[in-house]
Amino acid sequence: MATHLILGGARSGKSAHAEKLAAESLLPVRYIATAQVYDTEFGKRITQHQVRRPDHWQTVEKPFQLAETLRAQAAPNHCLIVDCLTLWLAQCICPDCAPPEGVNWEQERNDLLACLPDLSGTILLVSNEVGMGIVPLGEINRQFQDEQGRLNQAVAAIANKVTFVTAGLPLILK
Numbered sequence: 001m002a003t004h005l006i007l008g009g010a011r012s013g014k015s016a017h018a019e020k021l022a023a024e025s026l027l028p029v030r031y032i033a034t035a036q037v038y039d040t041e042f043g044k045r046i047t048q049h050q051v052r053r054p055d056h057w058q059t060v061e062k063p064f065q066l067a068e069t070l071r072a073q074a075a076p077n078h079c080l081i082v083d084c085l086t087l088w089l090a091q092c093i094c095p096d097c098a099p100p101e102g103v104n105w106e107q108e109r110n111d112l113l114a115c116l117p118d119l120s121g122t123i124l125l126v127s128n129e130v131g132m133g134i135v136p137l138g139e140i141n142r143q144f145q146d147e148q149g150r151l152n153q154a155v156a157a158i159a160n161k162v163t164f165v166t167a168g169l170p171l172i173l174k
Contacts (some may be wrong), residue, residue: 001074003116003123005159006170007152011127013168018081018124019052025122027079029057032070034088036063036097049083063091064103067111074119085127085155089148094140111150116158127152127163 004021008014016080020027033052055058062069066088082088091097092105116123131149136142136161156162162174 001117001119001121001123002161003125003155003159003162004163004167005125005127005152005155006163007127007129007173008165009132012165014128015049015083015111015163016052016127016168017163017165017170018083021081021124022057022073022081023054026077027077027081027122029054029081030073031057031059032066032073032080032082033059033061034063034066034082034084034091040096063082063088063097064075064100065106066108066113070119070123072113074123076120076171078120079124080119081124081126083126085151086148089151092146093143093147103173105147108129109147109154113154113158115154124136125155125159127155141156143146171173 006018033046034051037046050059060069060073066092070082089105092099092103092108128148129152130145130151136145156174159174161172164171164173166171
């Protein structure tokens with residue numbers, strides 16, 4: 001198992017970098033998309049991601065229960081891209097995102113962290129670095145920033161490799 005966390009800000013090139021690594025691996029690729037479409041503008045963003053993907057890549061759309069999805073999809077000599085941990089987190093903690101009955105952020109997080117070391121294949125995890133700006137106004141926004149920072153740290157501790165992408169340029173951190 002090789003887990004690679006790819007961090008960056010919005011529009012930094014982190015997803016494109018993960019896609020490049022997946023293509024270069026020459027392995028069959030499964031793309032786990034965590035986003036849900038909430039409005040037209042966001043739908044256009046998702047479409048931009050979809051058009052970049054080769055037709056032979058399998059896409060699995062799963063906004064919740066990520067650990068369960070990873071266990072089901074990971075396989076030796078395969079590459080999984082999870083894009084992205086940030087949207088998955090936001091949807092788990094935001095009541096307006098309608099998490100399914102029984103979805104609990106703490107359990108979701110713990111399940112993900114527990115499953116990562118046992119997965120087969122190459123796992124590329126895309127996540128936003130949200131801790132480089134100001135402390136946001138609003139309780140849910142601060143909770144999101146705190147949880148994202150803690151999640152990134154925990155995943156980085158487990159990952160074999162961590163890369164920070166800015167302006168399309170990858171900087172290897174681990």
